[in-house]
Amino acid sequence: MSHVEDELNSQPECWIRAAEEAERHRGALPAQGERVAIVGCGTSYFMAQAAAALREAAGQGETDAFAASEFPPGRSYDRVVALTRSGTTTEVLELLARSRGGARTTAITADPATPVMSAADDLVVLDFADERSVVQTRFATTALTLLRAHLGLHTAAVVADARTALTAPLPEGLVDSTQFTFLGRGWTVGLANEAGLKMREASLSWTEAYPAMEYRHGPISVTTEGTATWMLGEAPAGLAEQVRGTGGSWIAGTLDPLAELVRVQRLAVAVAARRGLDPDRPRHLTRSVILAS
Numbered sequence: 001m002s003h004v005e006d007e008l009n010s011q012p013e014c015w016i017r018a019a020e021e022a023e024r025h026r027g028a029l030p031a032q033g034e035r036v037a038i039v040g041c042g043t044s045y046f047m048a049q050a051a052a053a054l055r056e057a058a059g060q061g062e063t064d065a066f067a068a069s070e071f072p073p074g075r076s077y078d079r080v081v082a083l084t085r086s087g088t089t090t091e092v093l094e095l096l097a098r099s100r101g102g103a104r105t106t107a108i109t110a111d112p113a114t115p116v117m118s119a120a121d122d123l124v125v126l127d128f129a130d131e132r133s134v135v136q137t138r139f140a141t142t143a144l145t146l147l148r149a150h151l152g153l154h155t156a157a158v159v160a161d162a163r164t165a166l167t168a169p170l171p172e173g174l175v176d177s178t179q180f181t182f183l184g185r186g187w188t189v190g191l192a193n194e195a196g197l198k199m200r201e202a203s204l205s206w207t208e209a210y211p212a213m214e215y216r217h218g219p220i221s222v223t224t225e226g227t228a229t230w231m232l233g234e235a236p237a238g239l240a241e242q243v244r245g246t247g248g249s250w251i252a253g254t255l256d257p258l259a260e261l262v263r264v265q266r267l268a269v270a271v272a273a274r275r276g277l278d279p280d281r282p283r284h285l286t287r288s289v290i291l292a293s
Helices: 003-009 011-021 043-057 090-099 138-150 156-167 188-203 239-245 257-274
Strands: 036-040 063-067 079-084 104-109 122-125 179-184 207-211 227-232 249-251
Touching: 003 011, 003 257, 011 138, 011 156, 036 043, 036 090, 043 063, 043 079, 043 138, 043 188, 079 090, 090 104, 138 257, 156 257, 179 188, 179 257, 188 207, 188 227, 188 257, 227 239, 227 257, 239 249
Parallel strands: 036 063, 036 079, 079 104, 104 122, 179 207, 179 227, 227 249
Antiparallel strands: none
16 A cells, blocks of 8 residues: 555545644634735645535635745735645745744645744644645645634544545546546635646646536536546536537546545556556655745
8 A cells, every 4th residue: 555545545534633633733724804915835735615605605704725935015914824744845934934023924835844933923833733645635625624623624424434435445546547637616625636736746637627606617628438527525516418429438527526525536656557557656756845035
């Protein structure tokens, strides 16, 4: 079993622990009414998109998500939350340094022995969700679970769905698809973006991701026999029928959207195996992007 397989299979237990620790970390996480920016790179950026949409929809306050390298200078926030598994990503550390003395900063990380520990005002260490694989799975979803629990949006049903996602067979023939599109709405747009990234990283697949209502505005033109369109969350009316009408496969998201992402992680590993790839060693990637000064 690859590291990524072992790590993605441990997600239900990691989510349980993160939810249990949410109250302990309450002081480090955004308070109701704060104006918040959540930042990250790669997978962490897509988790930031999901978390920001969840928080704002819950009425907790204005919340934006940015790639750390694209944080708008001069914009005012009460708190900046940085998601960083490694704690060493150059863009995140530079942003935290620039924010010092302004917005209060929180880092959610997996490694307590890294520069981010002294770069942020407040810290949340999820070391039990750290990973050996370059490809992120459990840290990303555990960090998002912590934030969902902080908002009161995590339930035992989410964990039950994750267990189902790990055991239920994937749709027959899906691993042989030539192209994968992932769709989301609201907070699940970030999950769709992450699903596409996971497939690209682990299996070198041609993947795309869109807000579901945007799919009719052009992207559906590439859908045909042999392609797969996967909806994370509730689909817009009539979209499934339109996709099936192209000859492409439609995969409905029947589980909690975060558990659906676990199913996509399994698919990425399965496609990698079919193609003879090692999902622990994605091409041209490293665990952390550290740029020379």
